[in-house]
Amino acid sequence: MVRGIALSVFSAVLFSFLYYYASLMWPLSGEVVFGWRMLLTMPCVGLFLLFSGDWRHIAAIYTDLKHRPKLWWGLPLSAALVGVQLWIFMWAPINGRGLPVSLGYFMMPLVLVVIGRFFYQERPTRIQWMAVGLAAIGVSNEVWQAGGVSWETLVVALGYPAYFVWRKSLSTDNLGGLWCDMLLIMPVAAWFVLSVEQPFAAFAERPVLWPLVIGLGTVSALALVCYILASRLLPFSLFGLLGYVEPVLLVVVSLILGETIQASEWPTYIAIWLAVGLLILEGVRRIYLFKRYPFDASLSSNEPL
Numbered sequence: 001m002v003r004g005i006a007l008s009v010f011s012a013v014l015f016s017f018l019y020y021y022a023s024l025m026w027p028l029s030g031e032v033v034f035g036w037r038m039l040l041t042m043p044c045v046g047l048f049l050l051f052s053g054d055w056r057h058i059a060a061i062y063t064d065l066k067h068r069p070k071l072w073w074g075l076p077l078s079a080a081l082v083g084v085q086l087w088i089f090m091w092a093p094i095n096g097r098g099l100p101v102s103l104g105y106f107m108m109p110l111v112l113v114v115i116g117r118f119f120y121q122e123r124p125t126r127i128q129w130m131a132v133g134l135a136a137i138g139v140s141n142e143v144w145q146a147g148g149v150s151w152e153t154l155v156v157a158l159g160y161p162a163y164f165v166w167r168k169s170l171s172t173d174n175l176g177g178l179w180c181d182m183l184l185i186m187p188v189a190a191w192f193v194l195s196v197e198q199p200f201a202a203f204a205e206r207p208v209l210w211p212l213v214i215g216l217g218t219v220s221a222l223a224l225v226c227y228i229l230a231s232r233l234l235p236f237s238l239f240g241l242l243g244y245v246e247p248v249l250l251v252v253v254s255l256i257l258g259e260t261i262q263a264s265e266w267p268t269y270i271a272i273w274l275a276v277g278l279l280i281l282e283g284v285r286r287i288y289l290f291k292r293y294p295f296d297a298s299l300s301s302n303e304p305l
Contacts, residue, residue, distance in 0.1 A: 004229075004230050004232075004233030004234035005234065005242065007229050007230035007233065008226075008227070008230035008242040008243075009245055011223050011226035011227040011230060011246075012242070012243075012245040012246040012249060014219055014222060014223035014226065015223045015227075015246050015249075015250075016250055016252070017219060017253075018089075018216075018219050018220055019093050019098065019249075019250055019253045019254075020093065020253045020257065021212075021215070021216060021219060022090050022093045022094050023093050023257055024212060025094075025209065025212055025213070025216070027202050027206070028202055028209070029196070030087070030091030030092075030095060032192055032193055032196060033090045033216070034086060034087045034090040034189065034192060035189040035190065035192030035193035036189075036193060036213050036216055036217070037086070037216050037217065037220050038086065038185050038186065038189035039186065039189050039190065039193065039217075040213070040214070040217020040218075041182065041217055041224065042179070042182040042186060044218075044221030044225075045175075045178075045179050045182065045221060045224060048228075049175065049176065049179060054175050054176060055176070057174045057175060057176020057179075058176045058179060058180065060176065061075075064171075070170070071172075074166070074169075074170045075170070075172070075180055075181070076184055077166065078163065078166055078167055078180075078181050079181040079183075079184035081159060081166060082163050082178070082185075083181070083188060085155075085159055085160055085163065086185070088155055088156065089101070092152060093253065093257055096257070096259060097152050098253060098254030098257060098259055099251065099254045099255075099259045099261065100150040100153045101152050101155075101156055101250070102250035102254055103150075103268070103269065103272060104152065104153040104155065104156025105156055105157075105246065105250060106272045106273065107135060107139075107153065107156075107272060108156060108157050108160050108161060109243075109244075109276065109279060110131055110132055110135040110272075110276075111157050111161045112161050113128045113131070113132055113279075114132060115165060119165060125282065127278050127279070127282045128278075128279065128282065130275075130278055131275040131276070131278040132275070133275075134271045134274050134278070135271065135275045137267075138268040138269070138271030138272045138275070139268070141264075141267040141268045141271065145264040145265070145268075175228060230242070244276060244280060
């Protein structure tokens with residue numbers, strides 16, 4: 001378990017470093033950085049699939065294409081949904097919008113609670129509903145102060161859950177499905193890289209971009225592999241709790257890059273952070289109870305607390 005925790009935390013550190021890394025790649029735009037990331041990460045993930053034995057998921061999807069016409073348009077839609085998320089992750093820190101995107105990552109698990117209730121008939125606990133209520137207070141403050149929640153926050157907070165729901169409906173919610181999404185993103189990534197005027201002129205003016213681009217692909221692939229390995233070594237509940245490390249680090253990176261939380265925004269951030277804190281406390285409580293009473297089925301149910 002220690003190894004799994006170390007891998008999970010390390011992947012969060014790598015993803016947050018990637019957030020900062022994008023700012024080093026000037027004068028490349030966020031779209032070009034995103035394109036290079038995809039072009040270099042997808043082959044690395046493919047090699048991991050081959051050596052880990054997960055290539056069978058790709059074969060299964062290929063077989064399903066012959067019998068499930070839905071996949072012919074469902075997979076491109078899945079690729080589009082995750083492609084937007086991967087793009088905004090690279091675009092935001094370059095364009096001074098890292099904090100709104102990090103807020104979206106904090107809100108995402110709260111949106112998943114609501115989706116679980118209305119899409120999958122799950123029964124959120126009282127603590128989960130309290131967390132959703134706090135998030136609603138935070139969103140209300142943002143609407144009141146700024147006239148609405150930023151589009152960057154909404155893209156992450158609503159877009160990622162939509163992607164998860166869609167992949168589940170396609171039965172491609174595995175690493176093979178993600179690789180297929182990345183494969184379908186390749187033409188768009190190549191277009192981002194090559195469509196700009198003189199695509200390699202920046203590299204001639206700033207030769208350090210070549211090792212930076214290679215490092216971008218290396219860090220991205222390593223972060224994803226560590227994340228996948230951690231998910232296989234840790235209990236689901238603990239793995240989920242460690243997932244909150246990354247958005248915390250994204251906030252830190254955004255502040256390092258010079259962004260600031262305005263006075264009017266603090267109530268929103270505090271409410272969302274308190275909501276996430278409630279989810280973390282509930283998760284810790286369940287892990288503790290499960291260790292004490294591992295055969296108590298009620299601990300894995302959705303009974304209200």
